[in-house]
Amino acid sequence: MDTLDIVVFLIYIVGIAIFGSTFFKKTKTSSSYTLGNKDIPQWVITMSIFATFVSSISYLALPGNAFQSNWNAFVFSLSLPIASLIASRFFVPLYRKVNSPSAYTFMEQRFGTWARIYVSFCYLLTQLMRIGTILYLLGLTLNAIAGWDITTIIVLTGLVVAVYSMLGGISAVLWTDAIQGIILIVGAIVCLGFILFSMPEGPFQMFEIAMDNRKFGLGSFELDLSKPTFWVVLIYGIVVNLQNYGVDQNYVQRYMASKTDKDAKRSALMGGLLYVPISALFLFIGTALFAYYESVATLPTELQGANMGDRVFPYFIVNVLPSGMSGLLIASIFAAGMSTISTSFNSSATVFLTDYYNKYYKKTATNEQRMRVLYIASSVISIIGILIAIAMINVKSALDAWWKLASIFSGGMLGLFLLAIFSRHKNTVGAILGVISGLAVILWLSLSNILLGPNALGNQFHTYLTIVFGTGIIFLVGFLISLCGKENNTK
Structure with a gap:
């Protein structure tokens, strides 16, 4: 990283942290900390839902998968319209009617206390693994680009996000998510354009190379349940995305923060649909990288083995992109990761307060006591997430690891x-x-x-x-x- 790249990157990190912290005055109560003040525009919540779904897992691992194999991962995205439509039709009205900061109050109403404990505990486990995976990928990226120690990057990134999400509450999370969503889209478009126009014979050469190597395939259509075929990934995607948009506290909190029921439904639907073309953009970058290294340059030996796809994009950013653009792409990757991490910090703390502290320890807690619990819970969650990320440093494929862990812990x-x-x-x-x-x-x-x-x-x-x-x-x-x-x- 040269001076300009470092300046661009630091401007983003410092700017987001300062901007998020400015919402401190609006989060004096536990209600405003967890649900806001009903003054967030619909487009901000929509972009926040999108940015929450997109993370460094998408920004790095999707290009890595497309570079290594094909577009099989896009089948997961194709399930999103189904899941977001069902969520806006059935789940959003339900949560708005229950009117609780926690998505899991409804479970107690239907089946009793045990159900609420079960689903909230599963949620917290899943979020810890998600935070750890994303922090790991952010550390991996900056390590490949700048040579900085992965552990140091993980710790510093986790602390920065924890500070501004704690100070600004859900309002800071929503607004920074919206800005980060815009940054990551712009960064991806700029990068893809650079790759396409760097091809010796023009952009169409990339399509020729990709078609010759069957890089646009969506996977096998055979009925084999032991492999990640089109049908296996599609079914998996429908279930996981229904879980995300239907029962995940990260999303339910955004539905509750919306001004009206209509706004909540629109945000749920549009936030999900927006991910489909953007995920295709990420996969396109991976395919374009494959064509680039087939025709323009050669990857070093250490990146040519199996399961090295996650490292190709960071290598390209630091070794090929011009000065300044590398800083923008690094900022985009961190935007994707930080938006999801901040969401997990705030939502996990909300679940702990609502489903455990208020329910079993102190039902009549003062606002000061509730705010203290939110701050402590956010701090503990951030520390555990950082430790998990450090433990994942030797995992070879971050995307596969996350999907497997999500299946178990959910x-x-x-x-x-x-x-x-x-x-x-x-x-x-x-x-x-x-x-x-x-x-x-x-x-x-x-x-x-x-x-x-x-x-x-x-x-x-x-x-x-x-x-x-x-x-x-x-x-x-x-x-x-x-x-x-x-x-x-x-x-």
Whole structure:
């Protein structure tokens, strides 16, 4: 990194931190800290939902996947319109009616205290793994570009985000997300344009090379559940994105921060749809990088092995992009990651306050006590996330690692939400047995290879299907027992 790149990057980091901190005066109460003051424009919430979904996982790992293989990961994006439409139609009105800062109050209303604890605990575990993965990728990027120590980068980045998200609350998170979303889109477009017009025979040469190497393929269409085929990724995407847009506190908090029900529905729908073309843009960058290194330059030997796709884009940024543009791309990558991390800090602290502290420790806490809990919870979560990121330094493929970890730690919580919404009967025993059955399936699919070896029955299914089967089992078992049980009180 030369002086201009460092200046551009530091201007972004310092500017975002200062801007986010300016909202401190608007977050004097726990309500304004977690839900804002109902004065956030719809476009800001829409961009915030988009920026929350996009992270350094998308910005680095999607180009890495496209460079290494094809556009199979885009199938995941194709499921988003389905998930965001269902969320805006069913989930958003539900949460606005319940009117709670926590997405998981509804679970207690339907099935009791245990359900609220289960889904909120699953959420917190998932967020910790998400924070760790994103911080790791940010550290990996700056390490490849500037040679700085990955651990130092992870720690400093985590602390910077923690400070401005704590000072400014949800208002700071939403506004900085919106700005970061714009920055990351501009950075990606500029980078792709540079690659295309750097091809010796012009932009169309990239398409020729990509077509010759089948880089635009969406994966195999065969009915093989042991591989990441088109159908496996599509089903996985529908379930995961329904979980994101339907039951994830990160998104529910944005629905609740919207001025009106109509604004909340629009933001949920448009925030999801915006990701589809942007994810295609990220994949396009990976494909263009493949064509570039096939025709213009050669990657060093250490980047030519398998599972090195995550490192190609950072290498290109530092070695090929002109001065100043490299700084913009680094800022874009950090924008993608920091927006998601700040969201996780604020939402996780909100869950801890609402679902644990207020519920079981001090129901009549003063505003000062609630604010203190929010600050402490955010601090603890940031520290744990940083430690997880440091532990992930040796993971080879960040995208695959995140998808696998998300399947395990989310615990099929979507199944319980679907049961609560679509079942006409309130059967607590059925719901509990459904969760136990779903968790048993998740653990079996996750651990069968370790316990029984590669020929175990669970290894016949791809890891992406773990959350699919877990969700399905929870819903089906709970629904069937509810139909047959005696506790058939309707909603």
